[in-house]
Amino acid sequence: MKNIRVIFEPEKIQVEVPSGSKIISAIEKSGIYFELPCGEKGICGKCGVKVIEGAPPPNETEKKLLGEKVKDGWRLACQSRINRDSTIFLENRAASYHKILTSKTLHGILRKPQIKKKLINVEKITLENPVSLQEHIARHLGVGIEKVSPFILKDVVDYNGAAETVVFHNGDPLAVEKGDTTSHCYGIGFDLGTTTMVLTVFDLIECKELISVVRPNPQIKFGDDIISRIDFSLRDDGLEVLHRIIVDEINRMIDEAAKVSGIENHHIYQFVLSGNTVMEQIFLNLPLNSLSKIPFNPLMKGPVEISAFRAGIHINPEGIIFVFPVLGGFVGGDTAGLILTTGIHKSEGIQLGIDIGTNGEIVIGNKNGIIAASTAAGPAFEGGRITFGMRAQTGALERCWCEEGEIHWQTIGGNSLKGFCGSGLVDLIAVLRRSGIIDEAGRFQENSDSVFSHMLKNKNNGFVFVLEPEKNNSVYLTQKDIREFQAAKAAIRSGIEILIKKAGVDPKDIEKIYLAGALGNFVNIENIKNLGMLPGFPTERIIPSGNTSLASSLLFLCNSELRKDIAEIIKKTRVIELSLYPEFQEVFTDSLFF
Known part of the structure; x- marks a missing residue:
């Protein structure tokens, strides 16, 4: 089978794929981040791309979900197969501003970190007493030799009696470093969400947040909920794919945070992760089979502690990865975190x-x-399965209210309206309910006396509420969207x-x-x-x-x-x-x- 060339605009990234490949295969090869909210099931219509050159004929699914847009070259990345050289336009998502919650302010907390550092000065090992470095350090620290792993001494193998820094985890030696590094001591807190991931670098000396990095969960392309992820994990190599993609993205987030803040990765000694049951087990590469059937019991209980080296996480190799405990079923570490925090x-x-x-x-x-x-x-609360739903990013309607007979709204970044995030969806539906556009059952009211009745339009044999009716391609809310919210x-x-x-x-x-x-x-x-x-x-x-x-x-x-x-x-x-x-x-x- 011959290869064809695909060029993605506006980045002008070029890849080659076998003729007959799905567009999503070419996107994945390009390395461009792209979401498949329904996991390639062809039911959400949100993976639309515009094929500028080389557009294949649309299939029935594309005609149904994209409507008249197929005439302008729009296709679904999860459905359309390309058979000749093509040029495809992808919306530039990377430039969007995401309004994501990082954490609550940590007031009045007890400063008693698990990671501590101590500068030591130990005399040279002499010919008169030629003990091992492991024994020499252990003796100076006043701990048993078994507490000092030889693997943590690799960086000081040429020890000559100069000052060294010992890193402790709950009182046990974790690492030994050359010179005085006592002012460099960091940890990472990580929220592994089904939709969004948030990383915060934490100064363990001052007990304060330094920098946060936010990313969409890259597993979204396999489905936007945990059931889709479980289903995918049951395929051949499915779990390994989910695990690898999440670990790789976490490492990119760590590397970015370290670069921006000027921190060395090996000065990060603890990584604490919290997420729901499915996300935690995927992170640990633990099978999800038992969660796919009654009685939906998890494999792990936890908490789990493993080395950074074993987890493949880009912090100090001897660093500690701590995963919050699963409380039972789908009630995971994030719920334990909710109880702990409150x-x-x-x-x-x-x-x-x-x-x-x-x-x-x-x-x-x-x-x-x-x-x-x-x-x-x-x-739905995060924009999924809503026709114009989106996460909290540039152009998302985040606030909506009624004033003097008119609907007003506020978008993130103040840009033109692109869709609704969760808070905006709640506000809009509340306005429509108060104004009588929808009844208590959530149905649109065609003959309503509401001042907003002119914004209710008939589209594809159903009513939609159009926010900017003067625009041909206005954002609108459908009856199905309301049902999803309900x-x-x-x-x-x-x-x-x-x-x-x-x-x-x-x-x-x-x-x-x-x-x-x-x-x-x-x-x-x-x-x-x-x-x-x-x-x-x-x-x-x-x-x-x-x-x-x-x-x-x-x-x-x-x-x-x-x-x-x-x-x-x-x-x-x-x-x-x-x-x-x-x-x-x-x-x-x-x-x-x-």
Whole structure:
């Protein structure tokens, strides 16, 4: 089979692929980042590219999802096969500004890091007492020889009695370095999300954040939710592909952070990772088979500690990789992080924690015990499966409101409107519900008396709400988009209702409600209450809590005492499966309404 040449604009990157290859194969070979939200299933229509030269005939899937755009050369990268030299335009995503939550501010934390450094001066080894360097260092440190691995002495093998720096992890020697490096001591906190990954370099001496790097999770091209990732992992070499792609991206993030901040990778000694069960097991290259079938039990419990060398992570090879524990089922380390950060496990009164994301997690309890559950909210809150949905990046509608009979909105970066991120979607649907454009069942009302009725248009035998009707290619909201949002918010609400009932508490007795995750931090709280995602909690009790997954990893870096808290959280938390409760389907159905 002959090769054909493919040129990608505007980067002008050129690759060769066999004739008949899918466009996505050429994109992957080019190294250009590109998302496949539905994992090449051909159901979302979001991998559209414009074939400027060499466009193949569109298939039925492309005609259905792209409509009239196929006449202008638009094709789906996951569907279209190219058979001759082609030029393809890809939107330049790299230049977009992402509004991603890093972590909550760490106030009043105990400074007791697990990694410490000590400068030592040891006399030379002499002919009169020709002991091994391992024994010599151990004796000077006052520890048993077994505590000093010979592998950490490779950099000081020519030891001549000069000053050396010993790196300790919880009191045990971790590394020995030439000269005085006591002022260079760093760790990394990492939030491994299904959709987004956030890395923060942490100064372990001052216990403060230095720099953060944010990336979309590159596994998105295999599907935008954890079920898609599990399915892909069951294919031949699927798990290895998922594992390798995530480790490679993490290393690129580390290298970028080190370069920008002027830090040497070998001066990073601890890497603490938090994520849901599926993401953590993929990171550790652990099979997901048991999560694909009843009773959905994870392989790991944790926490897990391994060397950076074994994990393949670009920090000091002797550095420690710490992965937060899985609490049970799909309730992973990020939920343990939510409990740790908010202190629910030490609270006298009943508290509720909700992590709003693709895989939503909910916990309720206090120092006497905690109940936790996961709920498959899906990616709608992060722009997934919404016609013009997008993550929080340049051009995304992030705020929307009604004023003097007109709809107003704010986009990230102040640029022209490209689509909706989660907070903007919530606001828009709230405006449409208040104005009567949609009813309590979420249906568009054709004969509404709303001042916005002129923005309701008929498209492809269905109604859509067009935000800028004066523009031919305006962004719009479909009936299907509203249904996706209803399903996502109902998943969260039904989880809350069942956990409250299972805990045997009255909602009015819940003293604090923590909203974690990007949507939980940026969303208009009154709007999510009015749309029925939350019960009628007093607004003053609802606390936006930031990225608790990342915050927990930073807290752990700074405070060795939190190992005890993590053990306590594991012991106190009981995970339940929501689908086992007969009332779940009824509560879910009721929660679909606005």
